[in-house]
Amino acid sequence: MRDVNKHYGPLHVLQNINLEVKRGEVVVVLGPSGSGKSTLCRTINRLETIDTGEILIDGVKLPEEGKLLAKLRADVGMVFQSFNLFAHKSILENVTMGPIKVKGMKKSEADKLALQLLERVGVANQKDKLPAQLSGGQQQRVAIARALAMRPKVMLFDEPTSALDPEMIQEVLDTMIALAKEGMTMIVVTHEMGFARRAADRVIFMADGQIVEQATPEEFFTNPQTNRAKDFLGKLIKH
Numbered sequence: 001m002r003d004v005n006k007h008y009g010p011l012h013v014l015q016n017i018n019l020e021v022k023r024g025e026v027v028v029v030l031g032p033s034g035s036g037k038s039t040l041c042r043t044i045n046r047l048e049t050i051d052t053g054e055i056l057i058d059g060v061k062l063p064e065e066g067k068l069l070a071k072l073r074a075d076v077g078m079v080f081q082s083f084n085l086f087a088h089k090s091i092l093e094n095v096t097m098g099p100i101k102v103k104g105m106k107k108s109e110a111d112k113l114a115l116q117l118l119e120r121v122g123v124a125n126q127k128d129k130l131p132a133q134l135s136g137g138q139q140q141r142v143a144i145a146r147a148l149a150m151r152p153k154v155m156l157f158d159e160p161t162s163a164l165d166p167e168m169i170q171e172v173l174d175t176m177i178a179l180a181k182e183g184m185t186m187i188v189v190t191h192e193m194g195f196a197r198r199a200a201d202r203v204i205f206m207a208d209g210q211i212v213e214q215a216t217p218e219e220f221f222t223n224p225q226t227n228r229a230k231d232f233l234g235k236l237i238k239h
């Protein structure tokens with residue numbers, strides 16, 4: 001992201017954002033509510049437009065619209081707080097739909113790929129069920145498999161565990177940690193400090209639409225530089 005700016009009316013929600021994420025890097029984005037973390041993620045696969053600046057993925061500028069945009073969007077997998085699975089499709093179909101519809105993959109091939117991915121996230125035995133028949137943690141792992149089925153170059157996670165019951169958080173984090181270890185490039189908005197410490201190469205702290213601090217997790221958690229970050233971390237620890 002180079003000199004990216006975005007406004008919502010009078011609100012300058014992203015202020016001169018410069019961010020380079022290397023292949024295989026895992027970046028955790030932290031910051032208070034309303035600081036622009038979700039907006040940042042959403043601009044990267046162009047769910048939101050930007051006013052100025054540019055965003056490149058693997059050296060290619062995000063196109064404005066059309067087929068090229070659909071293709072580039074497939075390079076960016078996104079997992080949200082709510083699982084967004086298709087309620088009336090089976091787990092398997094939820095994962096095969098993208099490859100079949102967007103990539104023109106044959107059904108037999110897509111089934112094979114989907115089963116591999118469901119296996120990898122530990123829910124292959126649920127393949128014939130509907131999303132509502134799965135626990136939240138299982139559904140979120142299906143959402144991860146679905147995103148991976150598009151063979152993305154980068155995965156964005158926006159608070160993927162914050163809608164989950166506590167006992168299901170770890171299974172989703174474990175899936176994400178495994179993905180990080182396999183070398184996936186990841187941008188993760190999360191308040192899970194354990195994940196940040198274990199999996200992040202870098203922590204980015206946002207406040208008021210700006211990247212205020214960047215450091216390794218170790219540096220950031222033990223020695224935050226700004227008052228904003230100190231204040232934020234203080235509040236987290238109290239909870």
Ligand SMILES: Nc1ncnc2c1ncn2[C@@H]1O[C@H](COP(=O)(O)OP(=O)(O)OP(=O)(O)O)[C@@H](O)[C@H]1O
Pocket residue numbers: 008011013031032033034035036037038039040
């Ligand atoms: N579609 C929109 N229209 C107008 N304002 C918006 C829109 N989406 C977000 N905002 C505002 O932009 C700011 C940043 O929102 P964003 O969702 O990116 O914050 P966040 O850091 O993800 O917060 P949270 O931790 O609560 O998820 C907020 O002030 C929010 O109210």
Ligand SMILES: [Mg+2]
Pocket residue numbers: 037038039158
């Ligand atoms: Mg958000």
